[in-house]
Amino acid sequence: MPWDIETPAVVVDTTRLERNLRRMQAAAQAGGAALRPHAKTHKCLEIGRRQLAHGAAGLTVATLAEAEAFAADGCPSVFIAYPLWAGSGSRPARLAALRERTELRVGVDSGAAAAALAAAAPGLRVLIEIDSGQHRSGIPVAEAAGLAAECRALGLDVIGAFTHPGHSYAKPQGADIATALAGERAALAAAGAALAGLTDQAPVLSGGSTPTAETEVAAPLTEVRPGTYVFGDRQQMALTGLPEDNVALVVAARVVSATRAGAAVLDCGSKTLSSDRAGWLDGHGLIREAPEATIVSLSEEHAVVRGLTTPLRVGDPVTVIPNHVCPVANLASELLIADGDTIAGRWPVTARH
Amino acid sequence: MPWDIETPAVVVDTTRLERNLRRMQAAAQAGGAALRPHAKTHKCLEIGRRQLAHGAAGLTVATLAEAEAFAADGCPSVFIAYPLWAGSGSRPARLAALRERTELRVGVDSGAAAAALAAAAPGLRVLIEIDSGQHRSGIPVAEAAGLAAECRALGLDVIGAFTHPGHSYAKPQGADIATALAGERAALAAAGAALAGLTDQAPVLSGGSTPTAETEVAAPLTEVRPGTYVFGDRQQMALTGLPEDNVALVVAARVVSATRAGAAVLDCGSKTLSSDRAGWLDGHGLIREAPEATIVSLSEEHAVVRGLTTPLRVGDPVTVIPNHVCPVANLASELLIADGDTIAGRWPVTARH
Numbered sequence: 001m002p003w004d005i006e007t008p009a010v011v012v013d014t015t016r017l018e019r020n021l022r023r024m025q026a027a028a029q030a031g032g033a034a035l036r037p038h039a040k041t042h043k044c045l046e047i048g049r050r051q052l053a054h055g056a057a058g059l060t061v062a063t064l065a066e067a068e069a070f071a072a073d074g075c076p077s078v079f080i081a082y083p084l085w086a087g088s089g090s091r092p093a094r095l096a097a098l099r100e101r102t103e104l105r106v107g108v109d110s111g112a113a114a115a116a117l118a119a120a121a122p123g124l125r126v127l128i129e130i131d132s133g134q135h136r137s138g139i140p141v142a143e144a145a146g147l148a149a150e151c152r153a154l155g156l157d158v159i160g161a162f163t164h165p166g167h168s169y170a171k172p173q174g175a176d177i178a179t180a181l182a183g184e185r186a187a188l189a190a191a192g193a194a195l196a197g198l199t200d201q202a203p204v205l206s207g208g209s210t211p212t213a214e215t216e217v218a219a220p221l222t223e224v225r226p227g228t229y230v231f232g233d234r235q236q237m238a239l240t241g242l243p244e245d246n247v248a249l250v251v252a253a254r255v256v257s258a259t260r261a262g263a264a265v266l267d268c269g270s271k272t273l274s275s276d277r278a279g280w281l282d283g284h285g286l287i288r289e290a291p292e293a294t295i296v297s298l299s300e301e302h303a304v305v306r307g308l309t310t311p312l313r314v315g316d317p318v319t320v321i322p323n324h325v326c327p328v329a330n331l332a333s334e335l336l337i338a339d340g341d342t343i344a345g346r347w348p349v350t351a352r353h
Numbered sequence: 354m355p356w357d358i359e360t361p362a363v364v365v366d367t368t369r370l371e372r373n374l375r376r377m378q379a380a381a382q383a384g385g386a387a388l389r390p391h392a393k394t395h396k397c398l399e400i401g402r403r404q405l406a407h408g409a410a411g412l413t414v415a416t417l418a419e420a421e422a423f424a425a426d427g428c429p430s431v432f433i434a435y436p437l438w439a440g441s442g443s444r445p446a447r448l449a450a451l452r453e454r455t456e457l458r459v460g461v462d463s464g465a466a467a468a469a470l471a472a473a474a475p476g477l478r479v480l481i482e483i484d485s486g487q488h489r490s491g492i493p494v495a496e497a498a499g500l501a502a503e504c505r506a507l508g509l510d511v512i513g514a515f516t517h518p519g520h521s522y523a524k525p526q527g528a529d530i531a532t533a534l535a536g537e538r539a540a541l542a543a544a545g546a547a548l549a550g551l552t553d554q555a556p557v558l559s560g561g562s563t564p565t566a567e568t569e570v571a572a573p574l575t576e577v578r579p580g581t582y583v584f585g586d587r588q589q590m591a592l593t594g595l596p597e598d599n600v601a602l603v604v605a606a607r608v609v610s611a612t613r614a615g616a617a618v619l620d621c622g623s624k625t626l627s628s629d630r631a632g633w634l635d636g637h638g639l640i641r642e643a644p645e646a647t648i649v650s651l652s653e654e655h656a657v658v659r660g661l662t663t664p665l666r667v668g669d670p671v672t673v674i675p676n677h678v679c680p681v682a683n684l685a686s687e688l689l690i691a692d693g694d695t696i697a698g699r700w701p702v703t704a705r706h
Binding site: 005082109110259272276317353 | 438462463469618624653684706
């Protein structure tokens with residue numbers, strides 16, 4: 001670790017970041033789809049601006065607060081790819097105000113949520129959420145035409161359908177990515193057919209997660225919404241074979257305790273790395289300076305390391321590639337921006353929780 | 354859920370909070386030990402002030418930033434119960450400044466960290482960290498006298514020893530609490546003997562986690578450092594039989610999707626509840642309005658619920674008792690303070706990451 005910084009800290013390599021932004025933009029373009037990156041990964045205005053500068057059609061977010069942050073920063077088009085509930089508290093007023101600031105699109109998977117959206121923002125653009133196999137939110141594609149008609153009757157502007165092929169994360173080594181990709185395409189093709197006559201223009205068919213988008217962007221998708229690709233993480237390395245050199249974000253940490261042979265404790269616990277861990281991934285991150293070792297457990301401010309052959313002493317700095325990068329950015333108040341050996345800037349994580 | 358609030362939100366019941374503060378203060382007093390609550394659970398200045406008002410001897414924290422926040426708020430005595438590394442960046446200056454503001458104590462488990470502390474803050478009060486069975490940080494008690502002598506030679510003021518009986522969290526239903534309690538007492542008794550002649554006054558012997566402190570506070574401990582007791586959580590209910598009525602913090606959430614029978618999606622995902630889950634605990638939280646159901650998985654903004662017999666519809670509000678409350682407070686920017694059906698205040702989580 002070349003930087004003399006306080007630890008734990010979240011450090012982003014600006015060269016790798018730019019390369020990742022460029023690569024995904026080119027992949028979307030080659031596949032004939034608009035890129036609408038999911039900003040929940042970074043929640044950082046500067047990175048959103050860069051995604052737009054590289055050619056993104058707009059940004060995707062998961063919450064009203066995220067949408068407000070990016071719209072206030074001038075993002076021209078924001079898609080809340082989430083079955084937003086708009087029926088309580090200050091939500092109706094916030095939604096109406098947000099719509100004045102940006103070209104807003106919102107996900108919907110129920111008549112009840114659609115009615116609340118229509119009451120808050122008449123004529124709002126919505127996309128029907130389809131379950132393409134993850135079984136989280138979203139309706140079966142067979143119900144798409146019915147919900148779309150219901151939305152239209154409520155005065156909403158149905159512009160298309162979207163799905164999240166999140167089951168691409170189910171197994172390592174690409175085992176489930178092909179299944180998720182096939183399910184995504186089939187669901188969106190069927191949704192496109194179901195929406196015929198219910199949208200004023202050709203429907204937006206929006207899919208994509210980083211694993212599927214890294215694999216192939218192609219018809220029938222007209223839009224992809226990958227998030228994690230901006231940084232990459234250990235999970236993507238295992239899922240898609242992402243080279244370690246493409247990972248743009250690391251947690252800078254230090255050894256704070258080393259009382260046993262082959263073991264150490266780092267100062268990056270679950271309040272820095274988060275406890276997110278896919279069941280098929282051993283350990284809580286990859287220590288770049290000691291890849292042979294395993295982070296066997298996390299407490300809030302302790303990462304317990306075992307299996308070290310690299311000699312690590314108290315005070316030694318290390319860098320850790322997190323398992324899943326999205327919650328790591330959300331846990332940080334700022335990203336330190338590294339240009340080689342120099343910390344060139346600090347970008348606030350403005351839209352964090 | 355009686356409050357018309359935006360979800361997800363973290364809500365604290367002020368009556369239960371006060372009762373929890375009072376109960377633990379009385380337990381420490383009855384056991385003849387000082388109470389030095391761990392503020393990492395709440396990171397909230399107002400709650401720290403209340404703990405002191407109830408008779409706490411000072412606060413415990415895990416990081417320099419937490420110590421700075423509570424010291425700036427006027428906390429008279431702060432113990433960083435963590436093997437703090439003080440040797441890099443602005444740490445020496447921060448430590449020296451912090452010491453001017455409060456009666457500061459810092460944990461140490463290595464000569465290297467002790468040397469960095471001594472260089473930054475000559476004469477600093479330190480406590481030797483003992484491993485009483487958790488095998489995280491801390492030295493075997495047999496090495497306590499040696500490290501204490503080394504600290505004294507460096508000019509540090511050794512005032513005692515501390516341990517974290519974290520293995521009290523290893524199994525539900527009290528199975529490991531007795532073991533952890535016995536290990537804690539034995540380790541601190543041995544540490545007390547080892548430090549004879551190496552401390553200027555009778556040594557501080559500091560232990561305690563919420564499960565062990567809820568069970569019994571007694572000699573040889575002169576101090577206990579429970580954290581979670583202020584709020585309680587689902588883990589403590591399973592560990593110590595904590596009644597649900599004692600849990601003072603809930604996550605207020607709403608149903609955002611309900612496309613399958615017996616299933617629903619709530620808007621409190623891992624960015625609200627955190628992914629923390631003890632291996633012996635099923636699911637990701639207890640839905641008070643539907644205790645029969647299980648939160649089977651979390652995405653960042655989705656909690657996927659299965660096994661519902663309670664009819665939940667899109668838009669319905671619910672309240673969730675988190676598995677582990679400490680990361681939940683850390684993920685929130687503020688705590689909503691409920692006095693019965695009224696939201697009476699909003700307290701910022703000032704010392705969060």
